[in-house]
Amino acid sequence: MMNSYLNIDHVSITFPTDTGPLNVLKDVDLKVTQGEFISLIGHSGCGKSTVLNIVAGLLNATEGGVILEEKEVTEPGPDRAVVFQNHSLMPWLTVYDNVRLAVDQVFKKSKSREERHRWTLHNLELVHMTHALDRKPGEISGGMKQRVGIARALAMEPKVLLMDEPFGALDSLTRTHMQDSLMEIQGRLNNTVIMITHDVDEAVLLSDRIIMMTNGPSATIGEVLHIDLPKPRNRLALAENPTYNHYRAEVVRFLHDRHHQPEYEEAETAEVSEERESIVETLPTAASDATDRRLRTVAAMRSADHQSSDEKHLLTEEAS
Amino acid sequence: MATPITSTTFNLPRLDRLLQRLASDQVGKSFAQLIKQLLVPIVALMVFLGLWSVGAKSVETSLGVLPGPAKVWEQSKALYTEHNAERVKAAAFYERMEKRVDQAIADGQPAERIEKMRSRKYTGKETFIDQIFTSLMTVMAGFLVASLIAIPIGIVCGMSNTLYTAINPLIQIFKPVSPLAWLPLVTMVVSALYVTNDPMFSKSFLNSAITVTLCCLWPTIINTTVGVSGVDRDLINVSRVLRLSAFTKTVKIVLPSAIPMIFTGLRLSLGIGWMVLIAAEMLAQNPGLGKFVWDEFQNGSSNSLARIMVAVLVIGFIGFLLDRSMLMLQRMFSWDKNAILR
């Protein structure tokens, strides 16, 4: 195989803190091919954002490094555009000006004024935001802001698109819309994407590969899940698809194990089917942590659909 | 960009609410609220004036009884009349001079002599109104210079931790210094350094203005620093990803997000500057409202106390106007038109 497009090469990072050095990432190693859609999933605080920031060049790895198209990443740049969790638009600029700022900066030499104007509009069109060009971020909804953030990142024509929980702050309906737009755009432009998410469905639906990270400190890649589902994907069609549901269960199982047994070693992973039962049993007693609540819903949905009837009975009994 | 001019443009919340109320259909209920909103301040003012006039009568000073509102109102009219009288005198003076110049030209006097006559200025007594303008000019000059120095320093300190660590001790030590402690130093330094035959500014003006500057610096520096260093980390990261130049980053990201804090600093500075100026003028006998107060105090006529009270009220009112104008400027510069500014 030829050299990979993006190579996260044995990256470790240690932060100096008041209580001594904190080793957040240890030996994170990942090769990404061009046009691949990668999801990073893992418990809160394990170091997902840190991985993304290292690829972006916003943080420097203590050991190892990142190589993009045979060049080492040493500083941030528009070839690795970032979509931040809280949109990060300039509140004093209009929707148009926010994207235009990026376009002007990246293409100040290669495109004329008129071309830059059209390119700005084109990218806002991709995310269906041309109706609000003159509005300020404070005057549009959260979903719209996130779309502008994505338009800004896309407008930079990045080699890699980095997204840190881009839809985390959105309601589920808006999130569904955004996921569909993202799938459509990525299908059309064939961007290489690394996306952090807490949403299991989102990860399975969008990704070619899901990278599951172990808990910190010294977090690393725990398991890698290849999603062999044909693209373009349709969420309604997939809901009934057993392969899709199997993938989803895999991710849920991984997260669940990590949550309850932080010291869990990869070698000890058991069969999926057995694990699924244990999810259902332990769920109602689990702590009411946000991630956990999400897990519970996912698992509940899963079991409501596919588990045997007495398991279903167990669930409803616990819920009432 | 054209902003529609509404009652909010001029920050008249009451008028604003009045208009809103008139536009709404609950006239009956809102009328009662309107009465309340207008009536309460008016009643409060009446009570204040009543207490003042009753209370003042019972205080006997060496310059007679403490003046009540009526006396003060009378003196403010008197001050205005005096000002007009001075204006008339000045006009008469210039008219006389004009005639003498014409006469001299007719007599064929040498040109330089005529020039000298022309350049003679009326040197009457400065009236209360003149003093107001002198003070206003001085405070604006001092404040402007201070802002031009303080904002860049604040920006640099906010962006560089090293510089902040370097400058912070100086700021902390000079900030609490009373302006009046600066005054003798400023006076000595100005008279040592500012030696020209044809001075553009009078020394007294410079002394007052520099003292104001020295006190206006600190709040602006501190608030600008806080504002600049508090720029959202994500926005800074965006600028890093975009590889914005230091200049673009400052103009497009740092300054806009620090604007509210900068203006907070400026407003504090201007308020302090105005208070400092009056004190400095009193102490140094520099022209301005402070000198007016001091002169009246030394004068000790039966009207002095009422005139000082006029000055006190005017000083307060101007201070209020200065603050309001800063607020209006802030509105103009602020990107967040919905922010509640007080």
Ligand SMILES: Nc1ncnc2c1ncn2[C@@H]1O[C@H](COP(=O)(O)OP(=O)(O)OP(=O)(O)O)[C@@H](O)[C@H]1O
């Ligand atoms: N600059 C830093 N200095 C010290 N510790 C840091 C620094 N940045 C991150 N950390 C630590 O690294 C760990 C991972 O942080 P990170 O933000 O990458 O987590 P995350 O997986 O993105 O979490 P979340 O899902 O909540 O966003 C945390 O424990 C955090 O406290």
Ligand SMILES: [Mg+2]
């Ligand atoms: Mg994070």
